[in-house]
Amino acid sequence: MSSTEHTVDAHVHRDDVGSRMGMWLFLFTELLLFGGMFLIYSVYRFEYPEAFHLAAKELNTIMGAFNTAVLLTSSMTMALSIVAIQRNQKTLSIIMQLITIFLAIFFLVNKYFEWTAKFHHGIYPGSEELLSKGSGEILFFGLYYVMTGLHGLHVIVGMFLIAVMTRMTRREIITKDNYVRLENAGLYWHLVDIIWIFLFPLFYLIA
Amino acid sequence: MAVESATIKSNGHEPSYLEYKGKHTGLLGWILSTDHKRIGILYLVSLSIFFLVGVTFGVLMRLELIAPGETIMDAQTYNSIFTLHGVIMIFLFVVPGLPAVFGNFVLPILIGAKDVAFPRINLMSWYMYVIGGLLAVVSILLPGGPADTGWTFYIPYSVRTNTNVMLALFAAFTLGFSSILTGLNFVTTVHRLRAPGMTWFKMPLSVWSLYSTAWVQVLATPIIGITLLLVAIERWLGVGIFDPALGGDPILYQHLFWIYSHPAVYIMILPAMGVVSEIIPVFSRRTIFGYKFIAFSSVAIALFGSLVWAHHMFTVGMSNTGQFIFSLLTMLVAIPSAIKVFNWVATLYKGSIELATPMLFVLAFIFLFTIGGLTGVMQGILTVDIQVHDTYFIVAHFHYVMFGGTGFGFFAALHYWFPKMFGRMYNRKLAKVAFWFLFVGFNVLYFPMFIMGWLGMPRRYYDYLPEFEPYQFLSTIGSWILVTGLLMMIYNLYHSVKKGEVVTEKNIWGGETLEWQIDTPPIHENFLDIPKIETDPYQYKGNEEVLEKEEVS
Numbered sequence: 001m002s003s004t005e006h007t008v009d010a011h012v013h014r015d016d017v018g019s020r021m022g023m024w025l026f027l028f029t030e031l032l033l034f035g036g037m038f039l040i041y042s043v044y045r046f047e048y049p050e051a052f053h054l055a056a057k058e059l060n061t062i063m064g065a066f067n068t069a070v071l072l073t074s075s076m077t078m079a080l081s082i083v084a085i086q087r088n089q090k091t092l093s094i095i096m097q098l099i100t101i102f103l104a105i106f107f108l109v110n111k112y113f114e115w116t117a118k119f120h121h122g123i124y125p126g127s128e129e130l131l132s133k134g135s136g137e138i139l140f141f142g143l144y145y146v147m148t149g150l151h152g153l154h155v156i157v158g159m160f161l162i163a164v165m166t167r168m169t170r171r172e173i174i175t176k177d178n179y180v181r182l183e184n185a186g187l188y189w190h191l192v193d194i195i196w197i198f199l200f201p202l203f204y205l206i207a
Numbered sequence: 208m209a210v211e212s213a214t215i216k217s218n219g220h221e222p223s224y225l226e227y228k229g230k231h232t233g234l235l236g237w238i239l240s241t242d243h244k245r246i247g248i249l250y251l252v253s254l255s256i257f258f259l260v261g262v263t264f265g266v267l268m269r270l271e272l273i274a275p276g277e278t279i280m281d282a283q284t285y286n287s288i289f290t291l292h293g294v295i296m297i298f299l300f301v302v303p304g305l306p307a308v309f310g311n312f313v314l315p316i317l318i319g320a321k322d323v324a325f326p327r328i329n330l331m332s333w334y335m336y337v338i339g340g341l342l343a344v345v346s347i348l349l350p351g352g353p354a355d356t357g358w359t360f361y362i363p364y365s366v367r368t369n370t371n372v373m374l375a376l377f378a379a380f381t382l383g384f385s386s387i388l389t390g391l392n393f394v395t396t397v398h399r400l401r402a403p404g405m406t407w408f409k410m411p412l413s414v415w416s417l418y419s420t421a422w423v424q425v426l427a428t429p430i431i432g433i434t435l436l437l438v439a440i441e442r443w444l445g446v447g448i449f450d451p452a453l454g455g456d457p458i459l460y461q462h463l464f465w466i467y468s469h470p471a472v473y474i475m476i477l478p479a480m481g482v483v484s485e486i487i488p489v490f491s492r493r494t495i496f497g498y499k500f501i502a503f504s505s506v507a508i509a510l511f512g513s514l515v516w517a518h519h520m521f522t523v524g525m526s527n528t529g530q531f532i533f534s535l536l537t538m539l540v541a542i543p544s545a546i547k548v549f550n551w552v553a554t555l556y557k558g559s560i561e562l563a564t565p566m567l568f569v570l571a572f573i574f575l576f577t578i579g580g581l582t583g584v585m586q587g588i589l590t591v592d593i594q595v596h597d598t599y600f601i602v603a604h605f606h607y608v609m610f611g612g613t614g615f616g617f618f619a620a621l622h623y624w625f626p627k628m629f630g631r632m633y634n635r636k637l638a639k640v641a642f643w644f645l646f647v648g649f650n651v652l653y654f655p656m657f658i659m660g661w662l663g664m665p666r667r668y669y670d671y672l673p674e675f676e677p678y679q680f681l682s683t684i685g686s687w688i689l690v691t692g693l694l695m696m697i698y699n700l701y702h703s704v705k706k707g708e709v710v711t712e713k714n715i716w717g718g719e720t721l722e723w724q725i726d727t728p729p730i731h732e733n734f735l736d737i738p739k740i741e742t743d744p745y746q747y748k749g750n751e752e753v754l755e756k757e758e759v760s
Contacts, residue, residue, distance in 0.1 A: 015324070015399055017399065018324050018395050018398075018399040018400075021394075021395050021398060021399065022324065022325055022328075022391055022392075022395045025390075025391045025394055025395065025425050026391060028425060028426060029387050029391075029425055029426075029428070029429040030429070032426060032427075032429035032430055033429040033430075033432060033433045034433075035429075035430070036429070036430045036433040036434060036463060037433060037437075039463070040437075040448065040459060040463070043456065043459055044456075047456070048454075125444045125445050125446040125447070126444065126445035126446075131453075134454070135447075135453065135454020135455075136454065138447040138453050138454050139447050139448070139453070139454050139455065142446040142447040142448050142453070143448070145446060146437065146440060146446055146448065
């Protein structure tokens, strides 16, 4: 958006600590964004503990556990890609980033099948099947779709972010001496991961 | 602020930021600029336009209320107008107001930096602001009509009404994002870009208040973001979250709404307090009294202010313990605010006060904010709150704080930094006349609302009982006086940007902070060389010595 002549020293002058600080502040806002939803979840679970327990039985724990493993692995490959670039192994770093993206796609495909299976059973917002259930179950599935949906949106954003990083690594904009962007993308990816770590037990394991 | 004079060079050849030519020229040179000063001006222009729209709605509301019954609009229109007035004034004027305009313009200069930490994100936040503003305006024009929920979007009405609530929600969401980006930028800027030697306690006080504000922006705004998003999802897809028909809890919505919207009140007022702390020492020629107390009270306000939200909800049904705790915390918040007021007054004491326009606005701020603040404490008392809840008393209270406080603080800042921003001076006499119109009009407009509220006039009603007629009439007259003052002020400033008396003097007010040591208007990168800071801000030694001698004799 900006021109090179228009930019000031703050651009030319690199401040990795500053960039990382900005990223952490952004992550705080993301945590609070999800925090609001976790708060709503805890209030309703407190209000309807039994309905939540029953509704959770409808979820496929094995698929959820599998997806957890996929995301955890992707966090590892992301971290490895940063280590690789620190050691000046450009190709390895790119491969690790591509694996991360692949795992993210894998996660989403899995999620897609999970959601469509629910749809086939008639469980989706506003469906007759769901509305015939009690308030607690309506709320549980409402939160399930919204929270995993918003998380899925973050996975997509993260994928794009990593794809941009891969391109930058290939063009040697991200190098051994200047990898703060990749690090920040990694931080974002770990956030996406850690949110899932909380979503998984709260929705799948309370049955 | 004493700085090695040699470090702040100006060769007089460097073009000012207004004349600076980058890759783009003309309008593009502005809307694609990442210069924090130009972004500040962009905000000033767009903010003023939305402010005028908000004022127009306000005046129309007052006109409707001049007599009982339908005067110029029907009830539905009135509902939409007060909603738009609220949404525009809160999300497009008072929340972004001081940080986005003056924070952008002076914060980097005050800490001796060449720009903010993330200049491109800074520009992006302006675009988000404009998009959010346009969404709000578009909602007026589209079929369905503007939202009629009030700026609070309370459930369940906000999921049931057929008006364009979605657009208003997305507008508020986008504006929230813009606010977060500004906050994120300022926190990082203050941490990373202070000039060498500028320790935390050598920062000017407005930097402290902008810094505290920025933290609240970063930490509180996401909550409203997700809450409004959930309302939108609920409207759009019928997902059960807050709607009681689907088992949801509308009071939970109110909690989440106020978890942001109460701290937001401090996002609005803190920067104005910073401006006051900046202007008072300059126009009373005294070192600020109780620097550390003012600095820490900003942080304390940000902290306590985040824990008092439920005092907006004393009548919705809450446990007695909850009410007691929130009532207590509400009163505690008054302490740091009072600390500030006492320190300002102590700074004025024995100062050689110059009643220039910025100082007039600041004194009005202290007066109006004290009234607004003390009535706020009244509402924090549970028994009183049940009497005045949702009455004009509340309306009067928050207009005293938000308009009398933040609004007047904004005008003070505008008159204070105007010559630095544009290198021109406004007509000082006209500015003072406009001030008096604003001050008198303000009180005539809002003070009767305290009385009406105490007598039981509910807010947001488009009609009223005949006994309120004299007060309503007086209040409407007040709105005309206020608008006359506003128009005078705007004419004066607008006219002076191009035709005002040229100012080249660096330090027109005799200020001690860094912005008064650089060129007027500043050069593109503010400083040729980053200054070295050696002493505290606000050094008015000469004056202090005279005072001490007087004391001795």
